[in-house]
Amino acid sequence: MNIEKIRSDFPLLLQKHNGKKIKYLDNAATTQKPKQVINAIKKYYEKYNANVHRGINFLSQKATEKFEDAHEKTAEFINAKNYKEIIFTNNTTEAMNTIAYSLGSMLKNGDEILLTKMEHHANIVPWQELAKRKKIKIRFANIKNGKLDMEDLKEKTNSKTKIISVTMASNILGTINPVEKISKIAKEQGAYFVVDAAQAAPHTKINVKKINADLLAFSGHKMLGPTGIGVLYGKSELLEKMPPFLTGGDMISTVTLKQSRWNKLPWKFEAGTPNIAGAIGFDAALDYLKKIKMENIEAHEQKLMNYAEKRIKEIKGIETYGPKGPKTGILPFNIKGIHAHDVAGILDEDAIAIRSGNHCAQPLMQEMNIESLARASFYIYNTIEEIDSMAIGIEKAKKIFGI
Numbered sequence: 001m002n003i004e005k006i007r008s009d010f011p012l013l014l015q016k017h018n019g020k021k022i023k024y025l026d027n028a029a030t031t032q033k034p035k036q037v038i039n040a041i042k043k044y045y046e047k048y049n050a051n052v053h054r055g056i057n058f059l060s061q062k063a064t065e066k067f068e069d070a071h072e073k074t075a076e077f078i079n080a081k082n083y084k085e086i087i088f089t090n091n092t093t094e095a096m097n098t099i100a101y102s103l104g105s106m107l108k109n110g111d112e113i114l115l116t117k118m119e120h121h122a123n124i125v126p127w128q129e130l131a132k133r134k135k136i137k138i139r140f141a142n143i144k145n146g147k148l149d150m151e152d153l154k155e156k157t158n159s160k161t162k163i164i165s166v167t168m169a170s171n172i173l174g175t176i177n178p179v180e181k182i183s184k185i186a187k188e189q190g191a192y193f194v195v196d197a198a199q200a201a202p203h204t205k206i207n208v209k210k211i212n213a214d215l216l217a218f219s220g221h222k223m224l225g226p227t228g229i230g231v232l233y234g235k236s237e238l239l240e241k242m243p244p245f246l247t248g249g250d251m252i253s254t255v256t257l258k259q260s261r262w263n264k265l266p267w268k269f270e271a272g273t274p275n276i277a278g279a280i281g282f283d284a285a286l287d288y289l290k291k292i293k294m295e296n297i298e299a300h301e302q303k304l305m306n307y308a309e310k311r312i313k314e315i316k317g318i319e320t321y322g323p324k325g326p327k328t329g330i331l332p333f334n335i336k337g338i339h340a341h342d343v344a345g346i347l348d349e350d351a352i353a354i355r356s357g358n359h360c361a362q363p364l365m366q367e368m369n370i371e372s373l374a375r376a377s378f379y380i381y382n383t384i385e386e387i388d389s390m391a392i393g394i395e396k397a398k399k400i401f402g403i
Helices: 003-007 033-045 058-079 092-102 125-133 150-155 179-188 236-239 274-292 294-313 340-349 361-366 384-400
Strands: 088-089 111-115 136-140 159-167 192-196 215-219 230-234 253-255 258-260 317-320 330-335 356-357 373-377
Touching: 003 236, 033 274, 058 088, 088 092, 092 192, 092 215, 092 230, 111 125, 125 136, 150 179, 159 179, 179 192, 230 236, 230 361, 274 294, 294 317, 294 330, 294 384, 330 340, 330 384, 340 356, 340 373, 340 384
Parallel strands: 111 136, 111 159, 159 192, 192 215
Antiparallel strands: 088 230, 215 230, 253 258, 317 330, 330 373, 356 373
């Protein structure tokens, strides 16, 4: 990959902060957008802005064509059967809430749901809300040395387990979970298998057929797309059984004063006017990723991670977290004696953007016995030089705090 050529596609990275070149290392929160995505959205609003599925005029027809093309391209990107298995949501969180509500409505009192202790809040809170409405037990598989304890997961899976829902990659540790193995465990018990792929889809090739996931969710904004567009993949036979989460316009086929009938897939789950511009922007993002190739993205990130881990460990007083071996481009760390927010603030002075806090994973933070941590996260436009700049900034923070 030509990193400099790639960087030239991202307008924000060409700007400066405090007179210094921006070094954006907060990609697990959201990625920057290339001009190809920005221009695709701009073109929609300037050339064929109209609502979809509602008009016979040429503008509506063009918008509908592009909107449905985005579904097709997303299906191809994750190797789904066809566009009917692709539902556009606002984000991963909405997708997970849809799953918890719709799939959860099919559960009975006494059923169990198995999660892990490394889940993002989006894969915990919706299930907790379901448990308030039904007498359902939620169990959590343990973490061991930064990895999912597979033996514990197996032991906690039984005939009462109806759903196993796990993150494919941890947003704090970068841990890549063995989703294919977990899927087999779920199927052996006749349980549905749900995957939160928000932190995996931007970094590695997703094959839903190989994973054998019943439902899988991810967000466009973490993979060069605009905010406000997420993806819920589901096996068509399961989506046919599941009731819709949101109801109203466009998700219906007929409405009378007595009853309503639902639209065909995937529109059954896309109520109201969708984020048309977001879908078109996401379509352009998928084109960009396809051109670069996911295997090249994965290799570049691994190169950055290998260097970052080595570089950061050269600094005294640094504590890092996560498993050994391959993981997504996430580097969590703390400086002993300095709060993570202070570290992020000092780095910000030098135009280095990282993340600090609990990262929407408080149960995992509690399990690790820490209140906050700093997190650098890398993507296709990041460089070795930016990692060096971060290391220099960390040394600066230590000096300021007299450590």
